[in-house]
Amino acid sequence: MAKRIDVNGLNAYYGGHKAIEDITLHVEPRSVTAFIGPSGCGKSTFLRTLNRMHEVTPGGRVEGEVLLDNENLYGPGVDPVQVRRTVGMVFQRPNPFPTMSIYDNVLAGVRLNGIRYSRSQLDDLVEKNLRGANLWKEVKDRLHKPGAGLSGGQQQRLCLARATAVEPDVLLMDEPCSALDPISTLAIEDLIDQMKSRYTIVIVTHNMQQAARVSERTAFFNLAGVGQPGRLIEVDATDKIFSNPSEKATEDYISGRFG
Numbered sequence: 001m002a003k004r005i006d007v008n009g010l011n012a013y014y015g016g017h018k019a020i021e022d023i024t025l026h027v028e029p030r031s032v033t034a035f036i037g038p039s040g041c042g043k044s045t046f047l048r049t050l051n052r053m054h055e056v057t058p059g060g061r062v063e064g065e066v067l068l069d070n071e072n073l074y075g076p077g078v079d080p081v082q083v084r085r086t087v088g089m090v091f092q093r094p095n096p097f098p099t100m101s102i103y104d105n106v107l108a109g110v111r112l113n114g115i116r117y118s119r120s121q122l123d124d125l126v127e128k129n130l131r132g133a134n135l136w137k138e139v140k141d142r143l144h145k146p147g148a149g150l151s152g153g154q155q156q157r158l159c160l161a162r163a164t165a166v167e168p169d170v171l172l173m174d175e176p177c178s179a180l181d182p183i184s185t186l187a188i189e190d191l192i193d194q195m196k197s198r199y200t201i202v203i204v205t206h207n208m209q210q211a212a213r214v215s216e217r218t219a220f221f222n223l224a225g226v227g228q229p230g231r232l233i234e235v236d237a238t239d240k241i242f243s244n245p246s247e248k249a250t251e252d253y254i255s256g257r258f259g
């Protein structure tokens, strides 16, 4: 079930270094929001605060709140492992378990949730999620071959199938196409378009055409200078950000004047 995200006054640190400052952002369910901004402004850091991955980095610390349908992910007693199941993530480089079969890759997260499934239930889960990732037709005859035998684009779709198999509420994508060729990139973008009716999707991208193609809303991040924390400069409808942004820094960035 897609959920709404409300971030209030969020700061994130690496040890003594404040990487992002005072971020407040609201993301509607069943929508795609793109994060754009120059290198080092904290897009990936912010993304990782949305499923408590940031604190996995030594010295990683967060202040402020992230609400998922009004429930604070950083509230007392919240299990970060459960949060990461609810808020799935796909990374820049496709990272299937290389020696594990395609079939077992899809089920890798499912098998950690402690529920016992019958063989036919598992078969159904694998087929449903590979179909959802537009990969079923390409791999149905080699489900028990290793995931590493797929092309980069197929591996990334396998990672999406693995992420959706645990039925998350939110899907976070950190530059999911940056290691892919243009055809595979379009396949992932099509998939994002299809998936947005079921999930809340947040995507970090350096590719502004991609942000314009896939997202309804775009958030622009920037930093005042080297060593300064990144900040959210503005968030608005993607059309507006790319045609008539409110802030000069956004306009400078999208028109290629910096970054």
Ligand SMILES: Nc1ncnc2c1ncn2[C@@H]1O[C@H](COP(=O)(O)OP(=O)(O)OP(=O)(O)O)[C@@H](O)[C@H]1O
Residues within 6 Å of the ligand: 014, 017, 019, 037, 038, 039, 040, 041, 042, 043, 044, 045, 046, 057, 230
């Ligand atoms: N593991 C880490 N340890 C210490 N500092 C880090 C770490 N990861 C990122 N940072 C710092 O946090 C700040 C934000 O980095 P982040 O990777 O979130 O930015 P970004 O906007 O995603 O950059 P890019 O577009 O280049 O991926 C930077 O100053 C970076 O050097």
